[in-house]
Amino acid sequence: MATDIRMTTHKNQVTMATIASTSYNPREIDNTVDIPGRRSPLITGNQTYSSVTEMVCRVAEEPQPMLWYVLFGFSSVTAVMFLSLIGYLIFTGVGIWGNQNPVFWAWPIVNFVFWVGIGHAGTLISAILFLFRQNWRTSINRAAEAMTIFAVVCAAIYPGIHVGRAWLAFWLLPYPSLNLWMWPQFRSPLLWDVFAVGTYASTSLVFWYMGMIPDLATYRDRAKSPFKRFIYGLFCLGWTGSSRHWLRYEKAYTLLAALATPLVLSVHTVVSFDFAVSQVAGWHTTIFPPYFVAGAIFSGFAMVVTLLVPVRKIYKLENLITLRHLDNMNKIILATGSLVGLAYGTEFFIAWYSKNQYEGFAFLNRAFGPYWWAYWTMVSCNVISPQLFWFKKIRTSPLLMVIVSIFVNIGMWFERFVITVTSLSRDFLPSSWGYFKPTIFDGLMFFGSFGVFMSLFLLFCRYLPTIAMSEVKGVMSSTEHSEHAQAALLGHGHGGHGSHGHH
């Protein structure tokens, strides 16, 4: 068997025992400290290429913990409930929701924007951080990309079922509908949305899948059952790790990163056009694109933190997803959270400065009108709570950071609620003012979308490589090079503070 050879022929043998001995101890290894002139290690615990493989593959190869089954049972039941409710909605009509004149865009759009926003972190980590050569992305990009895809799946459901006749949702595509040969209206931001979200979903999927091919090959080569070997072999397309293949693969990865970077910025820009291109006071502002993009990254990173903290704990991946990774993500949350806070302030300033009475009213109404509670929930969750990340103690405490990021996600949902509902419920015609009340189906279906999201994510952890092994190894190799060079430059030997002991 292949495994026997692996264990007996390797010079620096890595067995389960060595992995156990390099188990994570947060007090012992603190890679969140920056020492001038030296790069902090990206992964901890004296890892070798083989131990990285072992740690990641173990997640899928060993039996899942009881917690996985509990969570999966719960979330799959929730997902099934969501799907049944969609069936009920299609056969009954969108009247089961609380959408009512004047608030025709209510929770479905709020949830759509919420999920699309969350879906921004993955591609941002994969693409933008790749272009900026942020090597720490390698430990988190796979899970973040997976999360992106699943969030976009949840997002795409909402406009699809909100169109009323969901079975004709394909008319959103350039399709000559009915016998009228009627094409879509390309000057509408809602149609731009179809293209933006569609391109984003498919490109993210390709990016995610392509990044996974080498790791699927690792899974294939370690698979013990012929069936698993066949399935993983099928999906890794017969990857061998040939240098010619790697050359084109890396080129393709760079190209995809370069393409996905403007794409990720465009998606939430276009989503914001849905609002900004309309005339409604509180929507019709040029600040929306950057403000939405910042908010999207903010919420996406919060969701990555919320998911990865338990994942690294449950699957014992603390040496790969180190505190430094979490610390870095929290810094991004702090930065984008402050940007979002600045945007809130700017909106108010412009509403006053423009001397536009409708804008002025819309914003005063947001903060002090009938939806004041939503507004102040949003402000406390989005502006105040991330400020806690100025403190390193909070930034490096897994429990506290999860609490803060959950608050951030609550706040970001409320942000979309505030934007959508407060402006619509108080538009230009006071006689048509109203107060939006959600129904039980609004709530259950939003809750249900989390079931879909979590089920997909749990299946991902169970069957697919949660960490980009080949990329982590590549970074290990290049870091070592740079450390050699650095050591030579500084005139002292390599050792003592070694980040990797495999050499």
Next chain:
Amino acid sequence: MSDHKPKTTNGNRPPRAFGWMAEFSDEHKLLEAARKVRDSGYTDTDAFTPFPVHGIDEALGIKPTKLPFIVLCCGLTGLSLALLMQWWMNGVDYMYIISGKPFGITPASIPVAFEMTILFSAFSTFLGMIALNGLPRFSNPVFTSARFDRATDDKFFLYVSAKDKYYNRESVRELLAGSSPDHLEEVIEDSSPAALPKAVWLGALLLVLTGLIPAMIVLNMRAGYSTKPRFHVFFDMDFQPKKKAQQTTTIFADGRTMRPQVAGTVARGQLDEADSFYLGYDPAKLAAMEAVGNAAKLVSVQDGSAPAAGAAAPAAGATPPAAAPNTNLPWLDKLPIEANEANMKLGQTKFQIYCAACHGYGGYGDGLVHKRADALAQGFWIPPSSMHIDRIRSQPVGQIFHTITKGQGKMPGYAASLTPKERWAIALYVKALQKSQNASIDDIPVDKRSQLEPAAPTAAAPAAPSK
């Protein structure tokens, strides 16, 4: 090499050798060995590594890829397609007029054009990479070595193919051995079958066939014809759960889908006059008549149906119907409009347009239509009434108005053609006409009587139509 024994394919011929493969546990050693192999002039070489080793393309002499060029072409294709699509769909084939914006390529075309550029580029990047790499390739000689499983884990392999034009089994082995690899072996033909298992083919075939079923059903339905109505998965707007006029329903106690006017409803523009102005009778007085019979009469009057039909008896001067239903109704006997010259002129004009065709200019029921119909002698022609018979002469002005409005017998109602005021004006004119044909000397003021000829001191002959 101890774990590897030469395998045989068919038992009789020696297995084909594909080349030599050296295994290293370190990328630096791999790079050194690769440079040596390159410097020795071998070109059909490859390295297999768990991650992209930097410098290996230079060390092996791998040429850069043309992938970016392919992506550029596809990206530009996507951009042009997007612009063409938007221009043609919204500017040529189905021109939408949206806020007066120009047709064709506008700034509003940018988002879709941008997304399509990215879409085409991204997919061409991925598919181009796959195609240039010759993937998917499930059967590969390098997989024959069990050790090769670690190429995706932590081992580095250098491979020299037997297809290289300078290949010599022994010298390549020596060259690779010189780099002191962890392991060196010859890649030989795989004894296991390269083809996919039959079950997989069968499964795939079955899947494809099953996938075709819906398409076949749709095609069959499209091409053939059926006497049964179309099958509707979704009703769309073809079948709506709604009631139409004249249908019955169980929702309302009276079983009618159409609802009566809500009590007290006033139509737009009818607030300025009393109800009697539009009806010819006083509805308040009518309501006060509590007798059921009168209410029934009202219905018949409103419908212009049964009892009134008797009044259209052809023979002028014939006995009035036994039941003269309209006589005891509260008809207006006073004109609601002023009896002045302007109204009289209006009534005359409208009478001559709408009434005279049948009733004649004098009101004797001898209009052109009557004459012509009579001449054709169709037998069933019912002549229009003369207005100068007692029954009609005794009618109050409200009843005349009502007849003009609702019609009588064969005569249609003129409510659609004449305004209420015009109808009252006609009633006024009819009254004047009647008077003119039945006047007595007493009707003439005393001082004017002398202007009349003494030959006609008595009342005008009642049957003098030509006057």
